[in-house]
Amino acid sequence: MMNRVFAVAGGTFRESVRDRLFYLVGFFGIILVGATMVLSPLTVGAQAKIVADVGLAAMALLGLLVVLLVGANMVRKEMERRTITTILTKPVGRGEYLLGKYLGLTVTLVCMLALMGVLYVVAVLLTPATLAWSHLGAIYLILLELLVLTAAAVLFSTLAGPALAAVLSLSLFVIGHLLDSLRDFGALAGGVRKAVAEVVFRLLPNLEVFNIRAEVVHGDPVSAGHLGMATVYGVAWVIVFLLLARAVFARKEL
């Protein structure tokens, strides 16, 4: 089974490379250079904070861009072009196909974040600050968040066209980061609104779990326990989204 999954994953990764997605890494480098050379001199004494803040935010946003452009389009594009028919008429199960597509994009994201991470580390080392482990922890959590969003994008891609799937994925990104605030507002409002906010909080992934950028920028420590908990939380959501995607996709007429 895994041979077929890896074959689909390999094809997806190769397609990402050929689609020149890795040009985004170059774009990230330009952003970092801009942050270091242009913004840092304007903020005396906070050069390291600026590099960390801009660098991590750019990494997260460029990763999100890949999820929206590729992940939300991944399955639907193959359905519309009908390339999927020749794949699924080989002895490949629909679940194997989805898992392969997901893993292919995961490898793409890991490679991209690894390359951006190297540039980021170099940029941080060029500042007076020392590189703490929390920087790498933040990059790891950005990757985890992107993997959750990718799984959601795969689900949306089986349900809707590329544009709608991208909008749904972006909405999940925005709402996922506002869930804590939503819950707080619900608690303040009370009654039905509190119950609704609580339901939404439970039904969607809380993406703030993966956001430790503020701690990194301010040099606060990040516990290994938090990273472990976030890993379990992220993997659980990935499994939920992929199982839902598989259930939807199994009924799809191609």
Added chain:
Amino acid sequence: MRYRSSKLVMKKPELARNESTAAALVVADLQKSFRQGFLGRRGKPAVDGLGFTVQRGEIFALLGHNGAGKTTTLKSILGLVHPDEGSITIGGLDARDPRSRAHVGYLPESPYFHENLTCAELLDFYSRLLGLDRAQRREQRQICLEMVDMQDHADRRLGQCSKGMRQRIGLAQALLGQPELLILDEPQSGLDPLGRRLVREILLEQKRRGTTVVFSSHIVPDVEMVADRVAMIRHGKLDEIKDLREAATKRLFSATVSAPDEGSPLDVALKNPGLTVTHRRPERWTVMAADPASLAELLTACTASGCAVHDVQTAGGDLESEFLVGLETASPMTPKVEVVS
């Protein structure tokens, strides 16, 4: 699941491992309609109670007009659409089981592939899906590219390939791993005459190797030239399954020849009960031959006696006439006349 060793590639395909006596494909009472509109109501059946059995090693054609339900039938066989009713087995295995497709090759109509891949990379990708190892993949790629006459274009990107070349590469990916059952949806569409001949030759070659071939077409001559049996489908329903091997022996031929009215050198040949003079004008006879052997005798006699042969035609019983007649009678555009006694 591992495919068999590439060393066996050129050999006759094996029978299904567990069902050596099972037919290659059995479709029974297949029914499929698609949901339409916002409410998703089921529309008119695209396929309505279709059933047929394809024996191992035969070339079986689905012949029907555009929208007759050929592609829906093939997609149902391949598990791409889910039938409302009916059952499908491939080599004795339920078609819903992905393992049933382990030895099936499929070419969709107007295939489209990732444009960034080269022809060789594409075949390598599909070989990996079949579970072939590196050496087998390389060998299969070579064999299949040669089969479709694309060996000189292995490194060409699909985005730079013409429609005909893509069709050939599509056929090559269907042939990977020497499938036992080859399912082709309009395999000759978009091909130039050379390409069409190549496809015909490949199908006949596959049959010689023992591969079962099922293909759809709406072009009668394409079907007549290669198929052993043909299922004629009209508006989602099976109209008739015709054995073309049998039909070929029953076909009538009409020949127009020049022969003198008196003392014709053809007199001896015309004593053959399979030959009948149906029309006689001065020095111009129309002779009906009941079978190919009688026709051959007539033509040999003409050649030997120096009589000119003006024309030879199939007369009646040909597939195209039957197909068109049936199509006209079954067409929803044809007004129905009720006779009230």
